[in-house]
Amino acid sequence: MTPPHLALPPADRVRSPLTGWTRAHWEALADRQLQALVPYATPKFAQYRLPGRGSWSGVVSDGLEGFARSFLLAAFRIAGAAGDADPRSWSATRWA
Structure with a gap:
């Protein structure tokens, strides 16, 4: 299981003086957010049914919307x- 914290690359204050974040940081964040959805996917990944109160529109x-x-x-x-290369194989496995 993945630890609850997000491991980020080191900050690069030369390329990004204000935050130190580079493309690699944003990619890591996006990957983590997408991985967090997997337990809530329906069997063929057509929907993501997240916990919490549903909307008036219904669960489907x-x-x-989650998808x-x-x-x-x-x-x-x-x-x-x-x-x-797609490092996480998102295009081949999760979204096909």
Whole structure:
């Protein structure tokens, strides 16, 4: 099991003087957020049914909303790799 904390690369104050965060930091954060959704996925990853109070639209609508929002993050994460290998295999396993 992954520890509850997020292991980040070292800060780079040359490339990012204000925060020290680089692309690698944002990729690590996106990967962690997407990994956190997996336990809440329906069997074929068509929905993410997150815990908590549901909306008035119902559980199916909420599940589709969870998928749509996470898919947007996954799309940016995969496209941002600029053709490099998908390190987490998001495009092949989670979103097919």
